[in-house]
Amino acid sequence: MIKVRNLAKSFGSLQVLKNISLEIKKSEVVVLIGASGSGKSTLLRCLNFLEMKDSGEIEINNQVIDVKHTDLNKVREHVGMVFQHFNLFPHMTVLENVIEAPVHVKRKMKAEATEKAMQLLARVGLTDKAHVYPEQLSGGQKQRVAIARALALEPDVMLFDEPTSALDPELVGEVLATMKDLAREGMTMVVVTHEMSFAREVADRVIMLADGEMVEDAHPSVLFSNPQHDRTRRFLQQIL
Amino acid sequence: MDFLINITDIITHHGKAFLEAAWVTVSLTAVSLVMASVIGLVFAFFKVSGVFVLQKVADAYIFVVRGMPLIVQLMFLYYGISSVIVLSDFTAGALALGIHSGAYIAEIFRGSIQSIDRGQMEAARSLGMPYGLAMRRIVLPQAFKRAIPPLGNQFIIGLKDSSLVAYIAVTELFNRALSAQADNFMPFETYFVVGLYYLALVAIFSFILNRLEKRLDTSRTPLPTRKHKEVAA
Numbered sequence: 001m002i003k004v005r006n007l008a009k010s011f012g013s014l015q016v017l018k019n020i021s022l023e024i025k026k027s028e029v030v031v032l033i034g035a036s037g038s039g040k041s042t043l044l045r046c047l048n049f050l051e052m053k054d055s056g057e058i059e060i061n062n063q064v065i066d067v068k069h070t071d072l073n074k075v076r077e078h079v080g081m082v083f084q085h086f087n088l089f090p091h092m093t094v095l096e097n098v099i100e101a102p103v104h105v106k107r108k109m110k111a112e113a114t115e116k117a118m119q120l121l122a123r124v125g126l127t128d129k130a131h132v133y134p135e136q137l138s139g140g141q142k143q144r145v146a147i148a149r150a151l152a153l154e155p156d157v158m159l160f161d162e163p164t165s166a167l168d169p170e171l172v173g174e175v176l177a178t179m180k181d182l183a184r185e186g187m188t189m190v191v192v193t194h195e196m197s198f199a200r201e202v203a204d205r206v207i208m209l210a211d212g213e214m215v216e217d218a219h220p221s222v223l224f225s226n227p228q229h230d231r232t233r234r235f236l237q238q239i240l
Numbered sequence: 241m242d243f244l245i246n247i248t249d250i251i252t253h254h255g256k257a258f259l260e261a262a263w264v265t266v267s268l269t270a271v272s273l274v275m276a277s278v279i280g281l282v283f284a285f286f287k288v289s290g291v292f293v294l295q296k297v298a299d300a301y302i303f304v305v306r307g308m309p310l311i312v313q314l315m316f317l318y319y320g321i322s323s324v325i326v327l328s329d330f331t332a333g334a335l336a337l338g339i340h341s342g343a344y345i346a347e348i349f350r351g352s353i354q355s356i357d358r359g360q361m362e363a364a365r366s367l368g369m370p371y372g373l374a375m376r377r378i379v380l381p382q383a384f385k386r387a388i389p390p391l392g393n394q395f396i397i398g399l400k401d402s403s404l405v406a407y408i409a410v411t412e413l414f415n416r417a418l419s420a421q422a423d424n425f426m427p428f429e430t431y432f433v434v435g436l437y438y439l440a441l442v443a444i445f446s447f448i449l450n451r452l453e454k455r456l457d458t459s460r461t462p463l464p465t466r467k468h469k470e471v472a473a
Contacts, residue, residue: 050362077368087363091381101367104377146363153367 001026001157001188002047007056009042009212016042018212020056024157027186031199031220034209035235040192043209044159047190048079061156077105080150084162086142088134088149094121095130098149106153113152120148124178140171144178157188164195196240200224208232246429254420254433261416262437268334268412269399275338276398280345287350298346305343311404313340318408333405341398348394352387353379385456392449396442403438413437 002024009017016039024030032040045051047058049065049072058065065075089097098117102108108116121127124144134142143163150158160179164172176198183189183202193199199206199220206223208216210231216223227233286298305313317336321327327335356379364374406415413434421430 048366050366073365073368073370076366079366081363081366083359083363083366085357085359087357087359089360089363089378089382091385100377101369104373105368149367 001028001061002190003057003059004047005057005059007043007046007058008054009039009046009051010054016212017046017053020212020214022207022214022217024188024190026156026188028204029183029187029189029191029202031203031206032190032192032209033194033196033199033206033235035238038209039212040209041161044081044161044190044192047159048076048081050081073105077101077153078156080153080155080158082143082146082150082158082160082163084165086134086139086146086166088142088145090134093131093133094126094137094145097134097145098152101149102152117148117152120151121145123151123181124148125174138171139167140174143167143175147175147178147182151182157190158182160189160191160193162192162194164193194239196224196236208235210235243429246426247433250420250424250426250429250433253424254416254430257416257420258413258434258437261411261413262441264330264410264412265399265402265414266441268330268337268402268405268410269395271334272337272402273341273395273398275334276341276345279338279342280347280349283342283346284349284353287346288353302343302346305340310337310340310401311407314404314408329405329408329410333402333408333410337398337402337405340401341394344394344397345391348387348390349383352383352390355386356382388449388453388456392446392453395449396445399441399445400438 004020004022007017007020008015020039020043022030032043034040042051046053047060049067052067060075061078063070065072088094089100092100095114095117098120099110099113102113102116103110118127118130121130124147126141126144126148129137129141129145134145137145147158147163163179164175167175172195176195179189179191179198180202191198191203203220205217206220207214208223208227208229208231215229216227216232218228223232224236227236283298283301286294289295314333314336317339318329318332321332321335360378360382361374364378365371369377402412403414405412406418409415417430417434421427424430
């Protein structure tokens with residue numbers, strides 16, 4: 001599904017990603033962990049080209065993405081993204097948020113897009129909020145709308161950039177539950193998170209990043225109980 | 241008492257002429273502000289485009305226009321343009337006012353576009369929207385809403401600044417006042433009356449702008465008033 005080879009990225013003189021190579025298979029749930037500044041968000045953002053790699057290769061659906069010649073907008077239609085701060089469009093209702101891309105990017109009929117959107121909203125449990133503005137929603141509800149919005153394009157893979165970090169603790173559960181449902185339905189997911197319980201329960205692989213390098217890549221049962229690398233051990237001690 | 245009599249006198253003598261002149265002021269303002277908004281939007285785009293040449297062009301325009309008094313620009317354009325092509329006084333005036341306000345409006349639009357959280361553009365792009373579409377559908381509607389209060393301010397300034405075209409022979413409100421007071425030898429009363437006309441125009445303008453602001457503000461619930469808070473407590 002996604003192949004990354006020798007990916008490197010710097011911001012000025014700071015090298016954020018060094019020679020990252022990884023492969024994500026269809027229906028796999030991969031959780032990226034690591035201290036802040038370890039490059040995990042940047043890696044995620046490189047995967048849908050919100051951040052442009054300096055070197056290396058990114059292959060999505062067996063297509064090597066050449067930033068200059070591939071239509072990145074087309075690529076992004078297949079790669080959904082959920083942000084830490086939701087980034088819902090405040091001037092549109094929940095429903096309008098969800099149908100925005102299907103109608104204006106995929107040029108679907110509004111009625112068709114609306115029907116699909118209502119199904120998605122039902123899936124995230126927010127049918128009754130279809131016609132309210134994002135401002136009237138709680139953080140957890142906002143994030144679930146954001147998930148529905150990303151799903152509306154029927155992406156092949158979903159990227160989650162710390163989806164619960166901006167939420168009040170009591171609202172984390174509902175978002176994680178939605179993500180677990182998605183994982184169970186076979187969605188390919190790459191998740192940056194500090195929710196270790198989620199990683200333990202849902203992830204097929206957990207990747208530990210430190211200083212822009214992948215230091216460990218293992219099944220959660222292995223990585224959490226028996227971390228091989230010293231950096232992983234120290235990181236887990238700090239947060240668990 | 242004399243003052244009131246004089247004023248009544250001026251209104252009966254010049255009232256109708258002032259009203260016609262007020263209409264000229266309104267049309268002049270409307271034309272120049274539409275022009276200024278278009279110019280402002282284009283140069284705001286130049287500024288946020290990230291294209292070096294366009295940014296510098298916008299910077300130069302804003303620097304020159306903001307850096308000189310309007311009356312100087314007005315005279316310069318009036319005599320400059322009319323030596324090349326023949327424009328009516330009205331057109332020349334509207335053009336000069338439009339170019340002038342455009343610089344300020346460009347800055348207002350630029351500021352409001354840049355005030356929209358970067359996450360909005362990122363979310364739009366992540367949904368496969370091209371830059372132009374994301375700008376049009378996501379960023380601009382929000383930016384425009386935010387631009388309305390400062391824009392309204394600028395529009396009111398534009399309305400009042402239009403009085404300066406009196407000096408290039410456009411028979412708008414202030415121009416009429418100049419000739420009226422030369423006629424009746426009552427400058428104090430004449431300017432008083434004309435001041436009231438401007439005040440009325442600005443009041444109407446502000447009213448419309450307020451309504452517009454409220455109508456566009458769909459997504460925001462009003463802040464609780466003091467009363468609400470007390471009830472809640």
